[in-house]
Amino acid sequence: MRTTIQDIFRTYKYFISATVGLIILLNIVFQSSNELDPASLNKTTRSKSTTTTTQKPHQYLRNLQTIESRLGENFPYDPTTEIEKNIWQFWSDVKSLPNGCGKLIDIFKSDDNLKDGEWTHHLNSTEEILELVSTELIQYVPEVQEALAILPHPRLRYEFLRYLLIFIKGGLYADIDIKLFKPLRYWYESRYESNQVYLMIESDYNDLQWESLYNRRLAFSNSLFMCKSNHPFLAKLIAKITYIIHTKKEHILSINWDEQFKIVDANNEPTVSITSQSILTDMLFDYINDANKEHILISVSREGDPETNVKNIENHESSEFSSIYGPEVPENLKYSYKSFTLSVAPTQIDDIVILPYISIHGMGDEDEDEQLDVENSINEGYKKYYYAKSMHLTPWTLLVNN
Numbered sequence: 006m007r008t009t010i011q012d013i014f015r016t017y018k019y020f021i022s023a024t025v026g027l028i029i030l031l032n033i034v035f036q037s038s039n040e041l042d043p044a045s046l047n048k049t050t051r052s053k054s055t056t057t058t059t060q061k062p063h064q065y066l067r068n069l070q071t072i073e074s075r076l077g078e079n080f081p082y083d084p085t086t087e088i089e090k091n092i093w094q095f096w097s098d099v100k101s102l103p104n105g106c107g108k109l110i111d112i113f114k115s116d117d118n119l120k121d122g123e124w125t126h127h128l129n130s131t132e133e134i135l136e137l138v139s140t141e142l143i144q145y146v147p148e149v150q151e152a153l154a155i156l157p158h159p160r161l162r163y164e165f166l167r168y169l170l171i172f173i174k175g176g177l178y179a180d181i182d183i184k185l186f187k188p189l190r191y192w193y194e195s196r197y198e199s200n201q202v203y204l205m206i207e208s209d210y211n212d213l214q215w216e217s218l219y220n221r222r223l224a225f226s227n228s229l230f231m232c233k234s235n236h237p238f239l240a241k242l243i244a245k246i247t248y249i250i251h252t253k254k255e256h257i258l259s260i261n262w263d264e265q266f267k268i269v270d271a272n273n274e275p276t277v278s279i280t281s282q283s284i285l286t287d288m289l290f291d292y293i294n295d296a297n298k299e300h301i302l303i304s305v306s307r308e309g310d311p312e313t314n315v316k317n318i319e320n321h322e323s324s325e326f327s328s329i330y331g332p333e334v335p336e337n338l339k340y341s342y343k344s345f346t347l348s349v350a351p352t353q354i355d356d357i358v359i360l361p362y363i364s365i366h367g368m369g370d371e372d373e374d375e376q377l378d379v380e381n382s383i384n385e386g387y388k389k390y391y392y393a394k395s396m397h398l399t400p401w402t403l404l405v406n407n
């Protein structure tokens with residue numbers, strides 16, 4: 006049993022190393038053309054265009070595309086308004102937070118960060134978030150609610166919940182042990198396009214040995230991210246997790262997750278999971294490589310890159326970055342780790358912003374007492390993208406014991 010699920014994840018690993026990425030992608034596209042259900046109900050959804058009665062896809066758990074389109078139908082995305090100015094943090098018991106986390110949460114809550122009352126900070130119990138999310142899901146996409154309920158381990162639920170919460174409510178999600186350094190009003194905003202998704206590069210190991218140390222050549226963090234409510238990228242991610250849970254239910258229930266979570270890569274990322282940053286990373290690539298949509302790379306800025314900024318991916322392929330190590334990428338795959346590796350400034354693809362490694366790590370030489378950069382005094386060079394840092398104060402065992 007256990008080997009089976011490991012095999013699945015090995016497949017994902019290849020996916021991100023992009024050797025079979027396109028095959029999987031084509032498979033998904035094929036499935037979608039295969040599932041035009043003639044018996045679709047025509048009840049109206051919450052879509053603003055209530056006058057049209059288009060055919061809605063039936064609930065069908067064994068089809069990824071159906072789950073994704075049901076999320077899209079029932080939670081229509083509005084790209085014209087900005088990301089909701091919510092900061093969301095939650096923990097099993099907010100009255101007994103792990104040592105040191107209270108102080109970090111206070112920074113998020115401080116006037117210096119929330120200035121002008123633009124942002125609203127929420128600190129809630131996992132139970133409250135579960136209830137908030139469930140109320141919405143049961144009504145519109147019960148299959149997602151069922152998937153959440155099937156998850157047998159608190160860590161899996163805790164991770165899935167954050168995607169669901171931000172999908173439904175929008176805003177910034179932050180683990181309770183994240184130390185904010187740059188007030189949100191100073192975070193990068195593109196002049197070309199409104200930003201609806203912010204992801205940070207959590208790991209980017211540019212070394213021939215990457216595979217012996219990391220699950221992914223490059224991964225995005227799920228400890229701190231920001232997204233507009235109902236964004237199709239989160240719909241894709243949630244659909245994928247829901248699909249895996251329903252189709253691999255027996256395997257998932259048979260795993261001893263406490264044991265499984267002890268097997269981690271150099272980044273403390275479990276080698277097997279269905280909710281973690283690896284799957285978030287895979288789905289981001291899946292989303293931006295979608296053959297049906299044209300996603301435009303607006304800029305990438307790389308250390309030692311002679312033509313920093315405003316260059317497109319076609320040029321990128323022909324330029325000489327001989328010092329990038331990692332798996333082969335098929336020629337026809339537009340985006341891969343190569344699009345973001347070694348970046349020293351935000352990279353934007355349509356409304357998605359990928360923040361460089363420093364954004365969630367700092368330089369590593371900050372002193373213990375560093376304070377929120379209230380006046381934005383660090384506003385030049387790579388260092389100005391240092392936004393926050395994980396203090397690693399919440400080992401999963403604490404979550405389990407609570």
Ligand SMILES: *[C@@H]1O[C@H](CO)[C@@H](O)[C@H](O)[C@H]1NC(C)=O
Nearest residue numbers: 045046047048049058059060
């Ligand atoms: C559903 O739509 C079909 C046409 O697509 C129509 O004939 C039928 O009456 C509709 N049913 C309901 C319940 O509105």
Ligand SMILES: *[C@@H]1O[C@H](CO)[C@@H](O)[C@H](O)[C@H]1NC(C)=O
Nearest residue numbers: 127128129130133134136137
């Ligand atoms: C979150 O906590 C605050 C403060 O306790 C409370 O007012 C709010 O209703 C809670 N939110 C949810 C969704 O339960």
